[in-house]
Amino acid sequence: MGAALLLTGAAVTGLRGQAPTTFVVESPTMTTGRFMPRDYSPDGRNLSPPLTWSGLPAGTRQVAVISQDFGAGRPPPWVHWIIYNIPGDAGGLPEGIPFDPDHPMPAEIAGAVQGNNGWGLPAYRGPAPPLGSVHNYHFAVFALDEALDLPPGLDRGELLLAIEGHVIGQGDMVPLYERQPMNQFPR
Numbered sequence: 270m271g272a273a274l275l276l277t278g279a280a281v282t283g284l285r286g287q288a289p290t291t292f293v294v295e296s297p298t299m300t301t302g303r304f305m306p307r308d309y310s311p312d313g314r315n316l317s318p319p320l321t322w323s324g325l326p327a328g329t330r331q332v333a334v335i336s337q338d339f340g341a342g343r344p345p346p347w348v349h350w351i352i353y354n355i356p357g358d359a360g361g362l363p364e365g366i367p368f369d370p371d372h373p374m375p376a377e378i379a380g381a382v383q384g385n386n387g388w389g390l391p392a393y394r395g396p397a398p399p400l401g402s403v404h405n406y407h408f409a410v411f412a413l414d415e416a417l418d419l420p421p422g423l424d425r426g427e428l429l430l431a432i433e434g435h436v437i438g439q440g441d442m443v444p445l446y447e448r449q450p451m452n453q454f455p456r
Contacts, residue, residue, distance in 0.1 A: 289436045292412065292438050294322050295320070296319055301444060302443065304444065304446060305444040311395055313395075316395075317362070320361045323360070328437060329413065329414070330357040331357050332356070332357060332359060332412055333354075334410050334411070335348065335350070335428065336348070340402075340405065348385075348387045352383050353428060354381050354418065385424045396446035396448075398447065402448070404445065
């Protein structure tokens with residue numbers, strides 16, 4: 270249970286109250302403890318980053334992802350992205366998930382929907398901490414034992430409540446971001 274609390278800031282239990290097993294979350298473009306590329310922030314192209322996962326527990330029917338900054342928000346965390354109803358056999362998320370809810374999801378994650386971020390929008394919005402402030406961005410990935418078919422637009426609390434008791438695995442990745450004055454960005 271401690272790992273679930275650390276990654277989400279809320280207690281998320283698995284089946285029968287057991288702590289979920291852990292699995293690997295990676296990205297071809299960013300790494301835990303390293304700075305994420307500017308393209309994934311409003312300072313760049315504000316694209317959602319690609320994620321991959323492996324080692325999901327047997328019986329995974331669906332996956333959900335929450336990206337949040339525990340160093341921002343009143344109260345923390347500030348939510349940057351929520352995406353769920355991801356098929357359990359998907360190996361990750363491609364870069365650049367559409368902002369427009371009327372635009373179809375990529376075929377490999379057909380059926381996935383986005384929840385409302387801290388701005389109240391059902392889309393990814395990248396990190397934008399105060400200039401010179403380094404923030405950690407937690408990408409928490411949950412393996413679920415059931416295909417829940419949740420409606421789009423859930424906020425963090427609603428999603429965590431909906432998946433309570435269905436989490437059989439959890440993984441995370443925690444890259445960093447620091448905004449620079451515009452004249453200091455690499456060209």
